[in-house]
Amino acid sequence: MITTVVGNFPKVAEPKYGTAVIGAINSWQKQELSDDGLEHVFQDVTRAVIKEQEEAGVDLLTDGQIRWEDLVTPLARKVEGFEINGLERFFDNNVYYRRPILRRTPVRRRPIFLGDYLFAKSCTTKPIKVVLPGPYTVVRLSEDRYYKNVQPFLRSIAEILNEEARALAQAGAMVIQFDEPALGFGRPPLKQVVEAINIATQGVKAKTALYTYFGSLNGAFGALQGCRVDLLGVDVVSDPKAIGAIKKQKRWTKELALGCLDARNTKLESVTELHALFDVVKKLVPEDRLYVNPNCGLEFLPYEPARQKLNRLVEAVRRYKSSCC
DSSP: OOOOOOBBOOOOSSSTTTTHHHHHHHHHHTSSSSSHHHHHHHHHOOOOOHHHHHHTTBBBBBBBBTSSSSHHEEEEEEEEEEEEEEEOOTTTTEEEEEEEOOOOOOOSSSOOOOHHHHHHHHTTOOOOOOOEOHHHHHHTEEEEEESSSSSHHHHHHHHHHHHHHHHHHHTTTSSSEEEEEGGGGGOHHHHHHHHHHHHHHTTTOOOEEEEEEEEEEETTTHHHTTTTOEEEEEEETTTTTTTHHHOOOOOOOOOOEEEETTTTOOOOOOOOHHHHHHHHHHTTTTTEEEEEEEOOOOGGSOOHHHHHHHHHHHHHHHHHHHHOO
């Protein structure tokens, strides 16, 4: 059983962390701070966030996505063909993202997240996974004024993500995760989504993961098992019926990441209730193929509750393992 996180870490106004980031961005926007000065702040806070995860005892880390405004803007800013528009609500959360508009053929001219990964890798001896937005979520959260058709747009973004994932794997990334929260809303074109994920992961010499969170998958598990990924991440907090849907699968072919702590609620789960979930899932997936993590990124929480959630997750796994021995 491997502990991990989904992706981001809080950037709210907290001592030592968010204040530095938000304040530095504001100063940079006013041209009171240089590009190098802003990068220095990003690096300092990234080091601190990685250290938080290490001290909690998390097995598989992320860089906390400190530089990320939201899930899709960091990609759209660096891919030719997009412009960044006004604010839109981010799914069913009380946060917002800047909606990208696709004006012409999207093109990746240079690595997008490679530098961030290499810096994070230099900060720890533990494995760092890279998180990328999934192709369907990029398409769903963007306004398409070029293709005006989902299928070619999906294919183009999947090809760009494949280029990025290949470069990251070549640089040593052991796990590359694609985030697809958009799958939990409406009626996604599952056949096209699976094709896009398979394009994005083709030839990537690293473990690949597909994470879903928010909303409800509404019986999509069978289709998603057709994705060429090693690991499926499932949010059983937003969608409690997901456990039952997993049970119904005749054969679970992937490793499973269980999103079992509510990262949008400050209430701290008990070890007992986490162990009850572990008991259910262990019957479906062997422990050495099971990951456990919060149900989504931690930036929806203030810093202190986020830290407590990480500590509780690791505590619950350690006590569970010791009780089984």
